[in-house]
Structure formats: C-alpha cells, structure tokens
Amino acid sequence: MKTARIVVDNEVLEVSVDDAGTLRTAAGTVIDESVVTWLCPVENPGTIFALGLNYADHASELAFEPPKEPLVFIKGNNTLTGHMQPAYRPDDIDFMHYECELVAVIGKTARNVSRDDATDYIAGYTLCNDFAIRDYLENYYRPNLRVKSRDSLCPIGPWLVSTDEIGDVSNLQITTRVNGELTQQGTTADMIFNVPFLVEYLSGIMTLQPGDMIATGTPKGLKDMQPGDQVVCSIEGVGSLKTPILSEQQFYGERY
Amino acid sequence: MQQIINPQGALVCVALNDKSQLAALSDRFHQAPYLKPATQPVLYFKPRNTRSNNGSVMPYPSHLAEDQALYVGASLVAVIAEPCCRVSEEQALSYCAGVTLMHDFSLREESYYRPDIKGKCLDHSAAVAERITPLDNLGALDDLVVVTQLNEQTEYRFPSVQMQRSISELISSISHIMTLQSGDLIALGFAGERIQLCPEDQVISYIETGEASTVVELKNSVSKKVASSALTGQGAEQ
Numbered sequence: 001m002k003t004a005r006i007v008v009d010n011e012v013l014e015v016s017v018d019d020a021g022t023l024r025t026a027a028g029t030v031i032d033e034s035v036v037t038w039l040c041p042v043e044n045p046g047t048i049f050a051l052g053l054n055y056a057d058h059a060s061e062l063a064f065e066p067p068k069e070p071l072v073f074i075k076g077n078n079t080l081t082g083h084m085q086p087a088y089r090p091d092d093i094d095f096m097h098y099e100c101e102l103v104a105v106i107g108k109t110a111r112n113v114s115r116d117d118a119t120d121y122i123a124g125y126t127l128c129n130d131f132a133i134r135d136y137l138e139n140y141y142r143p144n145l146r147v148k149s150r151d152s153l154c155p156i157g158p159w160l161v162s163t164d165e166i167g168d169v170s171n172l173q174i175t176t177r178v179n180g181e182l183t184q185q186g187t188t189a190d191m192i193f194n195v196p197f198l199v200e201y202l203s204g205i206m207t208l209q210p211g212d213m214i215a216t217g218t219p220k221g222l223k224d225m226q227p228g229d230q231v232v233c234s235i236e237g238v239g240s241l242k243t244p245i246l247s248e249q250q251f252y253g254e255r256y
Numbered sequence: 257m258q259q260i261i262n263p264q265g266a267l268v269c270v271a272l273n274d275k276s277q278l279a280a281l282s283d284r285f286h287q288a289p290y291l292k293p294a295t296q297p298v299l300y301f302k303p304r305n306t307r308s309n310n311g312s313v314m315p316y317p318s319h320l321a322e323d324q325a326l327y328v329g330a331s332l333v334a335v336i337a338e339p340c341c342r343v344s345e346e347q348a349l350s351y352c353a354g355v356t357l358m359h360d361f362s363l364r365e366e367s368y369y370r371p372d373i374k375g376k377c378l379d380h381s382a383a384v385a386e387r388i389t390p391l392d393n394l395g396a397l398d399d400l401v402v403v404t405q406l407n408e409q410t411e412y413r414f415p416s417v418q419m420q421r422s423i424s425e426l427i428s429s430i431s432h433i434m435t436l437q438s439g440d441l442i443a444l445g446f447a448g449e450r451i452q453l454c455p456e457d458q459v460i461s462y463i464e465t466g467e468a469s470t471v472v473e474l475k476n477s478v479s480k481k482v483a484s485s486a487l488t489g490q491g492a493e494q
Contacts (some may be wrong), residue, residue, distance in 0.1 A: 145299045
C-alpha cells in the first residue's frame, strides 16, 4: 500500500495511491493531483538519521575510504519538504548537490533489535533528496548542520510504500535526472551498510521510535544545482520525487 | 511559561564554545583531521529519544568500553518564543522567551571530526529544566554563571563571559541555517571540561545572576549500573 499526505483546500488529508498514481481518500473520493500540495508522507516525523559515504563508489568520488562503521548524522525536521515543493540554493556558493536516498521509516519502538528482526520494525519506505552545500563543510561534526540541515534540504516522498508492498529492498535501481538529463545511476545493492544492519546499529545505541527515519546514503553521480533546475530522484518500486530549485531570495521572499 | 518548551522540538547544542577550551585545543585544531579552527558555531542535535527533565535518572550505559565513562556538561539554554528565521544579532533576543538549563549526558568527547551519535544520542541524556526565567529577570547576560555540583561539591562554575559566542550571535547564526520554532531550544555552551560520573551520582546545576541570586535549578541522578539485558525491549522505554 502507498500512502501520501497532502493539503487540499487548507485541509490535510491522508490518501492512498494506486499503481496508476490515482489519489483516493479513505472515503474513496478521487483527488485531482493538480490541486494538491504534497507533504512529508510521515505524519509525525521524528529523528532523521542520514548516512554519509554509504556507497563505495560515492565514497571514492569524494576521495574517502569506505567507512568501517556507519557514518551517521542527523538532519533537522526543518529540512523536510514535500514532493514538488522547492529547495533553495544559497547565494555565494559554488557547489550544491542532490543525493537520492532510500529512506526506511520506523514503525514501532526498537531497542537492541537484531538485523534478523529489523524488518518487523519498519513501517515502510520512501525516498529523499539529502541535499548538501559543499562550500559550508567544516571538519567539525562533519557533515555539519550548515551543510545538511538548512531549511528545505530534505525533500521527501511523494509517498510511503508499505514494507509488504515493496518486498525486498536490496537491489532497487536509483536514478536522478536534472532537467531531464540522467545524472546519477546506481542500485541499493551497492549499499555498504544495509537497512537491517542500520536498524541493529542505531537501536543498539538508542531507542528508535515510530516516525524516525533512516536515509541510507547515495551512490555516485554528483552535480551542481542552480536556481531554475528541476531535479527528479527516483527509486525503483518507491517512486519519483521532484524538486524545483529556487534562489535564496526567491525562497525566503520578504525574509531574505 | 513552562509549557512553551516542545519536547518534540529541536534541541541544538553548541560545542566548543568555551574560550579556555578553544585555547587549549588550538594546536590540535590546526592539525588533521581539523586542519583549521572552525569558522562557524560547532553544533549537534540531541534527538527526541534523549529528552528528559528535572529530577530524571540518567541510565548508566550498560556496555561501556573499559576506557570509557559517562560524563555530564551543563549549559544555559535559550528557549525560542516564536518562529525565528534569519534574524539579526540585534533582533535575536526578542525571539527568546528566556533561559533554562540542561544537563548533557554523554560519553567522553574524544573527537569533534564526525557527528558523535554514539556519545551524544543515549536515551534520556538531555535533561532540560522545565522552569524558564525571562531574560528581564536575569540582569546582565554577561554576568551569569552556571554552577554545577556533583554529590553536593561544586565541580565547576562556567561564567557566560567564558563563551566564545554570545546568545545573540548564536540565535542569529542558527536562525540563518534553520527556521526555529516556538519551543525549540539552543544549548549555548558547556565548560570544556566535562564531569566524569559514576553510577548513583547526583548532579545539580543552577544559574547564578550578577545580583548573586540563583535561578533555575536542575537536578538529576545517574542510575545504578544495570546489566545490558535489562535495557532491552520495553524496559528501555520507561
């Protein structure tokens, strides 16, 4: 089952999404996609864990050795941005890039869960674009909040796919297109630390709660983003997440 | 005033904001992997599983490496009053409902290079006092001292003038990274030397103002040492 959260006429609705992409309310009413505002598909988003360097080809692209232990960082909830909603490129930078990532959403409280049992604790999967501003990297708690936790730097969705519908996530195609051009291609088979491992690892440190998310890292294929670009991240069996890029001034308007 | 703190909201902590700590680490921060001192505030999140409150008991970690231990630092906390987006230093204090205190329980800070998930994200490790003191009741913000006692002995006094970056500067710069919401918290800085803890220790912090009155008290204790099996399943959720 696929579920999305949308706003129609100032009302937040949870809808199901069928294979043709048709949105239906619980009462069966079909919603015209052209009038909806997409929200993060997780109703009460919790902690957003994200993985750095979790694909060997991406690690070498950034001139790093693949890590021996997961490199985990946290993104703030201010970053969450729905499908079709804009992200912004700060002024005065040289390199902002997308990162198309499979996201596991925790479905029940997890503490010291083994990798063999991990799937039981996952409500479903979605995908995110874990944007980064490379100019702002500093070697302190890297990747630092200024790089990864700016407003709008985590487009997510369009929907949540239940674990039973998606089945095996260990070999899903990952693609990103910028303005229609294919710029990133990989597969979740190349993840260094897979979802069951990460659930075991994180739940061994702390209690995971429903609504917590694990963004599992991105394969090779970085490209700079400019205002006016449209980036579409796609994961096989999950969906496609589209994000228009705005300038800082366009994004913040009178707050600029 | 108390209800404004949002336990599901952001808790952003400022590391390396003690001038004497920065001076002591200066040589190290010019070498790999740091290469040069940070130009921006060094920040970390305490996620929602860490949140606890005045009077809470911090579980002593059950499977510490032999050379590891539990530590605590105390910090002034700015409580955000209303949505706060890209505000100037001059405007910053008007977005602050007041201050409170937090105890940040963690493992020893060994490296600042990568996010310290293992050290900083322990369950219940961010105890935040419920009581907020409005800024108007504090006197000069430069005259505050956070006093921390371990088992009734004063272990450290961290004056706010020891902070490299001020409360206004931090609210402003963080609000240019992320839009802060009402009830979000910024832990403004910790004395560089954190206090090592043993099971069943008691930690009390309070704020001393320039008029030598004390405001906000935060009292926590550390649990007995527990076997790791006691921390599995439902037991860990209490």
